[in-house]
Amino acid sequence: MSDSQDIFAAGGVDAPEQPAPGAAQPYRVLARKYRPSKFSELIGQDAMVQTLANAIKRDRLAHAFLMTGVRGVGKTSTARLIAKALNCIGEDGQGGPTIDPCGQCEPCRSIAEGSFIDVIEMDAASHTGVDDVREIIEAVRYSSVSARYKIYIIDEVHMLSKNAFNALLKTLEEPPPHVKFIFATTEVNKVPITVLSRCQRFDLKRISAEQLSAHFGMIVEKEGVTAEQEALDLIAQAAEGSVRDGLSILDQAIAHADMDGDGQVKAVQIRDMLGLSDRSAVRRLFAKLLEGDSAALLDAISEQYKIGVEPLSLMNGLLSLSHQVTLFKVGRASDPTLSDSAKQQFADWSEQLSYPVLHRLWQLLLKGYQEVQQAHLPREACEMALLRVLCAGDMPDPGKLAKMLEQNGSVTASTATMQEAAPPPPQAAPVAQTTPLAPAPAPTETPEPQAGALPNDFSEVVKAVGRVSAVLESILIADMRLISLDAPNVIYQPVRAIGDSDIRKITEALRQETGRDWKFTEGQGEAQPSLVEREQQIRDAERQAILDAPLVKAAFEAFPDAVLLEDEDSRPQESRSA
Structure with missing residues (x-):
């Protein structure tokens, strides 16, 4: 027995339990756990990576970079990767700037942990004034402490005030050689043109649903979880091109799957969790619209509403379906997640429906979507909008009307x-x-x-x-x-x-x-x-x-x-x- 336990025993008190060696670390969400640690893990941004790689190889590094794009496409992650690439010294301590940082040297590990003294991250949303920028201006005069470059990463830079931007202009145009600026923003239109002209701009693209689905499949495999491919496709579509949004949904889906006991992420669970409409159910509803069966149409809407599908999601699904049928008609179908039966059904519809009918269908559904979006009674608005589409299907187009009259x-x-x-x-x-x-x-002109x-x-x-x-x-x-x-x-x-x-x-x-x-x-x-x-x-x-x-x-x-x-x-x- 140790001395500490003897002390507790002498006082008649039970010694506290010692933490087990190697106790589990606090859980980190997937969006943080799988943040890219090198450029090869950054998906969907090949053009930017190639540009940066060439700039590093040719020693043509800009003094300021601007990353713009929608949420969750990797702006801040890219900024940190650039900081790593510029300050990496290699495992032997003799390396220079590289597009493939080692991840093992002190600068790489400290930047990844967010504790590197020469990489300063600032949130412009909470530091918007001239005084905050003045601190940067005064600090850039001093060289870096231990790194090759002193790097300032300013997130949501569009939140800076007009005076703060103006104060930064001179330093941003002619910074000291040891200083690099990296800006990130989701609203580049709010950044003054005087700032944009002083930066090398990279527009990060939305990640395609196919890439996201493959990325999520790799992550669930690493997490020891199984998932249906359709479930991953639904998550990728719901993410709307954002990796972070998709990982947050996947995190929630895995937790939801664990509650069922089998640990598998299923498509039906994703639909229930997100309130998404079943794609096959939407196709059946679309078929009822084309058949003109009003009673079956209302029953299908009621069925979807009972299982938790929001009317707006239903209208959105019908709009997407109408667009897909039109793409099939012009020979531009490009959704790899569709089953063979769905593709055949789309092909049949595209042959049956003319371009004017598809155009009219799209306009009516779009009008209905706007009505449901603004309505106090979304379900009733959805029913009325779809009944209007059904009634409009009985109306002949002008060309057919002219032919009918001519034949008679x-x-x-x-x-x-x-x-x-x-x-x-x-x-x-x-x-x-x-x-x-x-x-x-x-009848005749009056003479003058x-x-x-x-x-x-x-x-x-x-x-x-x-x-x-x-x-x-x-x-x-x-x-x-x-x-x-x-x-x-x-x-x-x-x-x-x-x-x-x-x-x-x-x-x-x-x-x-x-x-x-x-x-x-x-x-x-x-x-x-x-x-x-x-x-x-x-x-x-x-x-x-x-x-x-x-x-x-x-x-x-x-x-x-x-x-x-x-x-x-x-x-x-x-x-x-x-």
């Missing part, structure tokens, strides 16, 4: 009816080809009045004034309703108030044109429409005649939300300018 002999009859009941479309109508300053088109003769029609009065002033002409066209014309006397009713000065100018213009004094008098009684109002009446009649045509009626019955558009060039000048 409706096109010829409708065309003849339109020719009898309606004038040409707006773009070919006589109104569109005459100047908007003229009255309603007449002879010199000295008085105009006997109001349109001639308008033309005479127009030869002097376009402004005065517009007043006659838009603001004057004619009651009677007995040249040179005009009795009118104003659409809106016309100033006395304008009337004097109009009469003066007519005196110049006709050599006679004219008199305009505001009166009461039945008045004709103004020239603008008369033109609009003609256009309304033309539009109604088109809408009453059988072919157009059939089109509106097939497409209730359709709108008859008007050619911009055919609108009256007054309405366009307004």
Whole structure:
């Protein structure tokens, strides 16, 4: 018995249990445990690694690097690897900068542990001010303590204030030879261009689902866990290109699998854990949409809702499915996780569905997704959106509608009816080809009045004034309703108030044109429409005649939300300018 145990025994107290030798270390999450320790373990960033390797070999190292990309693609890990690569001295202590650091020398081990004095990591989110940058500026003047380079790693650099960025500019442009800066950010658009121009920028890409799935398979093997390939594929898809997100989900999935007792990560568990819809169930739901079976469609939605699938996830799955079918149709299918039966089903759908139908399906599903996203009742919004898609499937596209009408002999009859009941479309109508300053088109052009003769029609009065002033002409066209014309006397009713000065100018213009004094008098009684109002009446009649045509009626019955558009060039000048 040791002396310490004797002391406890003498006092009548049991000695505390001694910790077992080699006790287990605190658990580290997978995202930290499998952080890359060398560039060969950094997946999906081959172009950046090659650039850095060439720069090191040729001794063309930049003084500042900027790593940008979405969360979890390896920005901070890459910064630490660069710090290792630049400060590695090799196992024999004689090595230089290398793209393949040994991981055994003091700098490599200390950087990995985060305790190396010459590699300073700073979180810009909590050190945003000028004072924090001033400390860096003052410290860079001193050489490194034991390393080849003093390296500053500033994470989330976009969080620095404007003044802090400005304070750093001079040092960043001309740092001492022993100093390197490495910045990391997820929002590079917030970094001033003056900083970007002083850095060598690397855009880290999202990791593909195939690479993530293979990476997770290697990790579960190292962890002594088995996993279904479909489960790993689901995790890789849910990670959305982020290694850290995927490892966090995998960590949770392994814990969930252990609760079941067999230790295997299964796809059904991943779906339950993440609230994902079963891909085969989504395909069945898609088939119900195409079949037009509303009762089966609602039952399928209810079934998915009961097992915990969120309506938004269901809409997202249908959108993805619609996109995949379209890719199959253009011959660009690229999802290696699909089973043979799923590929065959996609191929069949791609043959059955035309491009217009697929486009319409995508638009309707996208609209439904937005509605479900904003709805207070997501399930009800999902059902209504999918029922709308189902009803839209019964509507023929314009091409098929035209063929149906043609086969029934409706096109010829409708065309003849339109020719009898309606004038040409707006773009070919006589109104569109005459100047908007003229009255309603007449079968023949009114001849110009002879010199000295008085105009006997109001349109001639308008033309005479127009030869002097376009402004005065517009007043006659838009603001004057004619009651009677007995040249040179005009009795009118104003659409809106016309100033006395304008009337004097109009009469003066007519005196110049006709050599006679004219008199305009505001009166009461039945008045004709103004020239603008008369033109609009003609256009309304033309539009109604088109809408009453059988072919157009059939089109509106097939497409209730359709709108008859008007050619911009055919609108009256007054309405366009307004």
